Amino acid sequence: MHHKVQPALEHYLGIPGSFITLFILIVGLALFFYIIYKRYLLLKSANPDPRFDSLWRRFYDLIIYGIFQKRQPRYLWIGILHIMIFWGFVVLILRSIALYGLGLKAEFILPFMGGSPGEFYHLFKDILEIIVLFACIAAILRRAISRPARYEFKHGKAHKFHAYLVLGLISFLMVTDIAMDGSGTLLGEKSDYWLPAANSVSYLFNGLGPDTLKTIYLWNYWLHILTLMVFLNYLPLGKHFHIITGIFNVFLSKLKKGSIKPPRWGVENIEELDSLGVDKVEDFTWKHILDFYTCTECGRCTDNCPANIVGRPLSPMEVTLKIRDYAYESNPIFNLKGKADSPDQNLHLIGNVITPDEIWSCTTCGACEEECPVFIEYIDKMVEMRRHLVLMESRFPPEIEKIFRNMEVYDDPWGMGRALRTDWAGDLKIKTITEDSDIDLLYWVGCAGAFDDRCKEVAASLVRVLQESGVTFGILGKEERCCGDFARRTGNEYLFQVLVRKNIEILKKCKVKKILTSCPHCYNTFKNEYPQFGGEFEVIHHSEYIAELIKEGNLKLSKELDKTISYHDPCYLGRHNGLYEAPREILKLITGIKTIELERSRDRSFCCGAGGGRYWMEEYGKRINETRIDEVIEVKPDIITTACPYCLIMLEEGIKAKEEVSGELKALDIIEIVEGTI
Amino acid sequence: MKRNAAVGLFTKPSNLKMNIIVCIKQVTHIYVQWGIDPETNTIDPEGLVYIVNPYDEIAVEEAIRIKEKLNGGEVTLITLGPSRAEMALRLCMAMGADKAIHIFEEAFEDLDPWVTSLALSKVISDLEYDLILFGKQAIDDGMGQVGAYVAESLSLPIVSAVTKLDFSPAGKKTTVQRALEKGDREVVKCPLPAVFTVERSLNKPRYPTFPARKAALTKVIQRTSLKSLGLSWDKGLEGTMIKLIGFSPPKLRPKKILVPDSNLPVHERLDFIMSGGIVDKGSELLEGDPKEIASKVVDLLVQQKIV
Numbered sequence A: 001m002h003h004k005v006q007p008a009l010e011h012y013l014g015i016p017g018s019f020i021t022l023f024i025l026i027v028g029l030a031l032f033f034y035i036i037y038k039r040y041l042l043l044k045s046a047n048p049d050p051r052f053d054s055l056w057r058r059f060y061d062l063i064i065y066g067i068f069q070k071r072q073p074r075y076l077w078i079g080i081l082h083i084m085i086f087w088g089f090v091v092l093i094l095r096s097i098a099l100y101g102l103g104l105k106a107e108f109i110l111p112f113m114g115g116s117p118g119e120f121y122h123l124f125k126d127i128l129e130i131i132v133l134f135a136c137i138a139a140i141l142r143r144a145i146s147r148p149a150r151y152e153f154k155h156g157k158a159h160k161f162h163a164y165l166v167l168g169l170i171s172f173l174m175v176t177d178i179a180m181d182g183s184g185t186l187l188g189e190k191s192d193y194w195l196p197a198a199n200s201v202s203y204l205f206n207g208l209g210p211d212t213l214k215t216i217y218l219w220n221y222w223l224h225i226l227t228l229m230v231f232l233n234y235l236p237l238g239k240h241f242h243i244i245t246g247i248f249n250v251f252l253s254k255l256k257k258g259s260i261k262p263p264r265w266g267v268e269n270i271e272e273l274d275s276l277g278v279d280k281v282e283d284f285t286w287k288h289i290l291d292f293y294t295c296t297e298c299g300r301c302t303d304n305c306p307a308n309i310v311g312r313p314l315s316p317m318e319v320t321l322k323i324r325d326y327a328y329e330s331n332p333i334f335n336l337k338g339k340a341d342s343p344d345q346n347l348h349l350i351g352n353v354i355t356p357d358e359i360w361s362c363t364t365c366g367a368c369e370e371e372c373p374v375f376i377e378y379i380d381k382m383v384e385m386r387r388h389l390v391l392m393e394s395r396f397p398p399e400i401e402k403i404f405r406n407m408e409v410y411d412d413p414w415g416m417g418r419a420l421r422t423d424w425a426g427d428l429k430i431k432t433i434t435e436d437s438d439i440d441l442l443y444w445v446g447c448a449g450a451f452d453d454r455c456k457e458v459a460a461s462l463v464r465v466l467q468e469s470g471v472t473f474g475i476l477g478k479e480e481r482c483c484g485d486f487a488r489r490t491g492n493e494y495l496f497q498v499l500v501r502k503n504i505e506i507l508k509k510c511k512v513k514k515i516l517t518s519c520p521h522c523y524n525t526f527k528n529e530y531p532q533f534g535g536e537f538e539v540i541h542h543s544e545y546i547a548e549l550i551k552e553g554n555l556k557l558s559k560e561l562d563k564t565i566s567y568h569d570p571c572y573l574g575r576h577n578g579l580y581e582a583p584r585e586i587l588k589l590i591t592g593i594k595t596i597e598l599e600r601s602r603d604r605s606f607c608c609g610a611g612g613g614r615y616w617m618e619e620y621g622k623r624i625n626e627t628r629i630d631e632v633i634e635v636k637p638d639i640i641t642t643a644c645p646y647c648l649i650m651l652e653e654g655i656k657a658k659e660e661v662s663g664e665l666k667a668l669d670i671i672e673i674v675e676g677t678i
Numbered sequence B: 001m002k003r004n005a006a007v008g009l010f011t012k013p014s015n016l017k018m019n020i021i022v023c024i025k026q027v028t029h030i031y032v033q034w035g036i037d038p039e040t041n042t043i044d045p046e047g048l049v050y051i052v053n054p055y056d057e058i059a060v061e062e063a064i065r066i067k068e069k070l071n072g073g074e075v076t077l078i079t080l081g082p083s084r085a086e087m088a089l090r091l092c093m094a095m096g097a098d099k100a101i102h103i104f105e106e107a108f109e110d111l112d113p114w115v116t117s118l119a120l121s122k123v124i125s126d127l128e129y130d131l132i133l134f135g136k137q138a139i140d141d142g143m144g145q146v147g148a149y150v151a152e153s154l155s156l157p158i159v160s161a162v163t164k165l166d167f168s169p170a171g172k173k174t175t176v177q178r179a180l181e182k183g184d185r186e187v188v189k190c191p192l193p194a195v196f197t198v199e200r201s202l203n204k205p206r207y208p209t210f211p212a213r214k215a216a217l218t219k220v221i222q223r224t225s226l227k228s229l230g231l232s233w234d235k236g237l238e239g240t241m242i243k244l245i246g247f248s249p250p251k252l253r254p255k256k257i258l259v260p261d262s263n264l265p266v267h268e269r270l271d272f273i274m275s276g277g278i279v280d281k282g283s284e285l286l287e288g289d290p291k292e293i294a295s296k297v298v299d300l301l302v303q304q305k306i307v
Helices: A017-044 A055-067 A076-104 A115-146 A160-186 A196-205 A210-237 A239-251 A286-294 A300-304 A316-330 A356-361 A367-371 A379-392 A399-410 A446-451 A453-468 A485-489 A493-509 A520-533 A542-551 A581-589 A611-616 A624-635 A645-657 A670-676 B002-010 B054-070 B085-095 B113-125 B146-153 B210-218 B233-239 B266-274 B290-303
Strands: A441-444 A473-475 A514-517 A538-541 A564-567 A639-642 A666-669 B018-024 B026-030 B048-052 B073-081 B099-104 B131-135 B158-167 B173-179 B185-191 B194-198 B221-225
Touching: A017 A076, A017 A210, A017 A286, A055 A239, A076 A115, A076 A160, A076 A210, A115 A160, A115 A196, A160 A196, A160 A210, A160 A239, A210 A239, A239 A286, A286 A316, A286 A379, A300 A316, A300 A367, A356 A379, A379 A485, A379 A493, A379 B210, A399 A485, A399 A493, A399 A611, A399 B048, A441 A453, A446 A453, A446 A645, A453 A645, A453 A670, A485 A493, A485 A520, A485 A611, A493 A520, A493 B210, A514 A520, A514 A542, A520 A538, A538 A542, A542 A581, A542 A670, A564 A581, A581 A670, A611 A645, A624 A645, A639 A645, A639 A670, A645 A666, A645 B266, A666 A670, B018 B054, B018 B085, B018 B146, B026 B085, B048 B054, B048 B085, B054 B073, B054 B085, B054 B131, B054 B158, B054 B194, B073 B085, B073 B113, B085 B099, B085 B210, B099 B113, B113 B146, B131 B146, B146 B158, B146 B194, B158 B185
Parallel strands: A441 A473, A441 A514, A514 A538, A564 A639, A639 A666, B018 B073, B018 B131, B073 B099, B099 B221, B131 B194, B158 B194
Antiparallel strands: B026 B048, B158 B173, B173 B185
């Protein structure tokens, strides 16, 4: 495109335009890089975190979730709007560079942008400008009129002004660029295509003299490049830092879900550490700090957080924002107020910024992490803060002290003791795996299966089905101990590691290769956390195993079951381990069953309320499991089935609390349905 | 010394520093009774765990609280037992005790309270102390004698079943509340040094932090034995005044497993299991204006079929 007006050649108070552009560029970029450097310093002061493994997988995620924004349309319409703005931005970067170039040197053209590719690009960006402008206006109207609840803060003031400001700035950038092109068209800038935005605007300018048009052109030009520089410098100051950090955050995301980070990366023996957990900003890892920078305040995490939904004081988004606000305040970019007035850099986060109640409300269900479009992590941070409370300050809900002591003395949270661990087996004649036995498959019963009356029935049911299918398996009997899931997730890393080491020792002594679990918590811990301590085993959940048995014909289901059944996805099977299909396959393989999905299912499943040690803690006010049962009642199944002992107990409790369904709706483990149809 | 003087400038001048000795016992807690081999009359080790006697844990906690409050002094633990008793010492050191003395004796089960107290008194007489604390009794043998014998051998006053402790400003006297039957309490004055045996309601022991546990692992435990205390094994046996000649567990009844009402919510079921089936008596506070309360009372009486 040939430009008639050349900003670089204009003079203002005797200063050439190119000087002004250069000035804007140098000052703007210097300021920008200074701000980024300050942000980098805080990142650097934090703890290590290895994030440069599995590069192919990371590039793949970057393309799918970063470039194609796969998670955005989980909230359909606003997601589409965001994708429009994002893609507009990507394309318009070239235009911005070209505009600065034009301000420095007359007739500037980017490489490969002369001739027809340039003409085509111009058309493309012209269309995108309309789309972006439309998306921004829609987003502004949506915020102003329909006011989605997830943007609200429960505690403190929401940063709503930032959202309007940025949407306004983007709209202004679009408007100035379109106005520039519109006036340029009338001044004789010819294009090969009819440009929808520029040509439409040019109708508005029809009849204006060339001098007026030139003034419009130049004013819009200077306003545009100045605004762009202001916009760039504004980004790292608020929630729109994600435009820069988002891509990195997706690339550096946590790949191994389900596992909690070790207290310090690179330190194997926690006894080498003097301090565990997080109580200061720098105690987090640098990736966690990057998470804080990246939060877009979209509130999707909080919108899906079970604790938040039932009215507990936890809002994942606000946890991030409170820590970010504090981190920014205590690490100011320009220390204008002087040291005395800036907040204490060594403030304890817990109690001053985040309350223990928020920290203990988390069920570690992972709904927040599943939803976050930029892959911000929450569970590790919650557990790290719990570690500080439990291990450094001995401060935790009083209910769980008894449980800690039970696990220390009796090796199970119930405090029943190993002597009673095989009681559930009754006269089932189950083999016990010892050092010399030659059994390949270990059934790891888990504490719930061994000690809870309801879950004992499930364990027995699984054993009968396995025996029916002719599978050779054994249990560890009295040598089994708690897997440690609860200890780790309540922050008692010390206790967790004691249990893990004991378990790995006995499993290795008995030469166990393959572990079958009926509890997703044991499953997850063995699969994702034991390898951190040298315990590599093949782990399989009973829903997977039974589905295989049926498909291979080793287990014949002869009876019909004429019932409507809904499946509740346990968090530690679904979200944390991606196991959604096996239980659904089993239900499909049974004749007569009509399945009906709950509204929140699969990766959006709603926690039963027991995860993260919440099973052992008091719940005040509205209960998560009762809320879940309300959702079950809405789809009216005869049976609600699940594949987790804790979910099963919680669902049963929920049903008991609802008089209208008590006695009609039944909660069963999937294995009990299988056993009933043999 | 200099440091103390400096501290004195800023804090209330107080020379009150107490050296406290706590005698603890690692007890065998039998949580299931059926595992007794009728031939050898020994308990199946599967059904038992070793824990710090809960009363002793409370004594340790109290000693540490006193030390923390006075900001000075030392807490020294003494135990008599086999090598596994070290675990109990380490745990109590993790709670905050400074020193520990382990009177090493594998066959300690055969010792009677008298010999035990002789050994403890011998060790204690070489130490400096202001206060000696014991648990009221051990939960395994339930004798509750050792504290009294130690007080006797050291010619010290003893207060048993202590539920509250207060010190006079000079630290030479204490006001002690102790438990009587049926929840009655009496308050006594007692000069120091003295021996106190503590009741459960005195405090709630802390859950040690990780740094404290770590520090406890490297603290030195001073070891001695009955022999080096001049109580040779033979003499120990001679000195034994009472001797165990029989042991009978309660008649084996069908194993009773607590089955809570399955209609109760989970936390109530847990409470039920953990309390061993003891259910608190319920109470309800009626609220409202007098008229409302009166009608609620009437409703309640009707509901309970009292009127």
